[in-house]
Amino acid sequence: MSITIKDIASTLGISPSTVSRALNGHPDISEKTRKSVKDLAKKMNYQVNQMASGLRTKRSFTIGVLVPKIASHFFSSALSGIQEVAVANNYQVLICQTNESQNQERKYVKSLLSAKVDGFLISLAKGQKTITHIKAIVDNKVPLVFFDRISDSFNVPKIEAEDFKGAHRAVTHLIDTGCRKIVHLAGPDNLTASYNRMQGYKQALKDKNIPIDEKLIIPCDFDPENAKKAIHRLMGQNGDIDGIFTVNDELGVEAILTLKSMNIKVPDQVSVVGFGDFPICRIVEPNLTSIRHNPYQIGLEAAQCLFSQINHKNIDGGSRRVIPSELVVRDSSKTK
């Protein structure tokens, strides 16, 4: 059906091994044969069969990426960064969406191991308890890098957003602009990213000598519906809340919309700061102050780190890279 190395060999009257070496730039091959082989290959529109080549060389030129959700600003941007690096390395990317399900994640890992991917980039599904499937990757000595949703149970490189510092920065900004009673709409705290943002929130309060009120920390599990309910409840009982810091911009936007629907003025009565600097920050009215944390860069560096392992450049064990973030002040927060 499709052209093979043998077809080229036989039409040229030479052996397949010579063709292979010619195409791969082996120095043993004379300039003359190399040229004729390459010319014919191009003319016949030859493409190596990656399965055959991979079987022999034990390299699939494919990496597997696991993300909880493709349709999100953070992950689709990170995927762009990953793709960029993969292309530069002549690699392909198998993208799998776990839908936050551990079971799905386990299946994908199995199937990617079977596909003999040369490496894994994983952002874990939330609610991780049993992570034996991750162990299978490590046991098979397949390179692995965690990004964003990481686990400390494994000695592999990790690329993270600047969650603690970013959150700290956000909350310090709220305090500096006069907020004293600050709510945190939090994520699932078994995710390091959410956990670290919460810690950043707490530390910022401590640093300014504001007591931490656990009742003001509301786990919302990334669901805007929960954010809405929490705000309705809190604003009813606590008239003096003057700031909200949300674990991501989706909840931040929801917070603004909910407050507006309750006729509470943002930022005059309540300031809101999100996390992520998603495009929606500039759409919501008032524009949402947020922490920019470059998901594209996170994907890019995660992929670079993976390829440095794949290419045996260096195997840095549980190294940890934190991608810097910055505060972007917009209209949802202002000095009171």
Added chain:
Amino acid sequence: MSITIKDIASTLGISPSTVSRALNGHPDISEKTRKSVKDLAKKMNYQVNQMASGLRTKRSFTIGVLVPKIASHFFSSALSGIQEVAVANNYQVLICQTNESQNQERKYVKSLLSAKVDGFLISLAKGQKTITHIKAIVDNKVPLVFFDRISDSFNVPKIEAEDFKGAHRAVTHLIDTGCRKIVHLAGPDNLTASYNRMQGYKQALKDKNIPIDEKLIIPCDFDPENAKKAIHRLMGQNGDIDGIFTVNDELGVEAILTLKSMNIKVPDQVSVVGFGDFPICRIVEPNLTSIRHNPYQIGLEAAQCLFSQINHKNIDGGSRRVIPSELVVRDSSKTK
């Protein structure tokens, strides 16, 4: 390194072929051996080597998907639908982002052909002139389905959004609510989707006996910056514009933001209707009226169509499936 069929065979003292047949449920194998093989395989954590198996069977259990951009609501949702179907068929998905570059697209096709994917799902990059790379797919008899960004030059199945009818519906709604001078912020007209939306716009005007003014049709190439400039220009010279229909919601949102910045009241002075029903419709103030067109469903059906080809169920040539859309009226349009 990793467990092979031979390892199982030798520990069990049987031949590799028996192991292979046992694992694949071949009827020739006795219940007894089948069980012992399967048990041992599970115990040793055996995973077939897809490269070896694929080389022999000429099936990679992988499909390739080409999209212009991953980080967009439309495509990431479509990808979710595709993934869903792929998983159900025990397939993997190689996702490639062409970044609207034909050159990148060409490279990806080459590389996916080399990876011997069993099928292609393609949403073309804009500005298609030379599509010889697509011909290579057809020539290699690899199943292919176009979705959303389609080309009529090939006799392959196509899955589209209801572009013409949806646009027609949107513009009819504008006219019905009293708009007479309606601007269309259009996409690149070499994309069937944009082209059809423009045609829907025109037809709706015709149907209501409103003359088409070509000066009110502004190609924006999906770039919000162009939308902003166009609105500034048009609203300056044409005081009587009372409606805007945009090729997608991103431009619709930009239109609202621009009009607001010019102190033009939406919807009182100018109504705006977008296309896509992206989540941002409910964030922008006023909420954007739009056409809902279910990208998840488009991805799903495109994948289903591809798999029916892969599994030789039916090879429906240039069939065309249009996924229904619906008008979602929000606050950016109202009866004047």
Added chain:
DNA sequence: GCAAACACTTCAATCGTTTGAATTAACAAG
């Protein structure tokens, strides 16, 4: 003039799985 060095090229095995055909064993039929 013979061996050694060199430049290419081919041979043949291999990667792990699949599969048509051959083999073996067990048993029934004549």
Added chain:
DNA sequence: CTTGTTAATTCAAACGATTGAAGTGTTTGC
């Protein structure tokens, strides 16, 4: 006791590319 049938298993050749080792000539050195 031979033959035929069936069931279960093994043999061996693929699939297409890669690669160490062996094989060609040709040239160089002494």
